[in-house]
Amino acid sequence: MAHAAGSRRPVVPGGSPPVFVCENVTVLEAAADELGSACPPMVCTDGVPSSAALDLVGRLAAEGCRISVRADVDEAGFVGRRAASL
Numbered sequence: 001m002a003h004a005a006g007s008r009r010p011v012v013p014g015g016s017p018p019v020f021v022c023e024n025v026t027v028l029e030a031a032a033d034e035l036g037s038a039c040p041p042m043v044c045t046d047g048v049p050s051s052a053a054l055d056l057v058g059r060l061a062a063e064g065c066r067i068s069v070r071a072d073v074d075e076a077g078f079v080g081r082r083a084a085s086l
Contacts, residue, residue, distance in 0.1 A: 016064040017041055021057055023049075023071045041065075 019041045022028055028044040043060075045053045061067050 016066070018066040018068055019043060019057070019060050021045065021067060021069045021071075023047055027070065 017040060020031075021043045023045045025044050025046055028042055031042060032039050043053060043057055049057075057067060
C-alpha cells in the first residue's frame with residue numbers, strides 16, 4: 001500500500017475502495033479464483049475475528065473504506081457483524 005510522503009497514512013488512488021469481510025476462507029479463495037486481479041480488497045477472519053482482524057477492519061473503516069460483511073448465522077458471524085458496526 002502506498003503512503004503519502006512523510007506519513008504512515010495510506011494513499012488510495014480514486015478514493016477508498018470497498019473492503020469485503022468474510023469469515024470463511026473458501027469464500028475468499030472462490031472470489032480470488034473467479035475474479036483474479038479484478039478481485040476487490042478482502043479480509044478473511046477464518047471464523048471468530050481475532051483482535052488483529054478487528055483492528056485491521058477498524059482502521060480501514062477509519063480511513064474511509066466502505067466495509068461490507070458476509071457472515072454465517074452463528075456466533076462467529078454475529079461477532080463479525082457486531083464488530084463491523086462499531
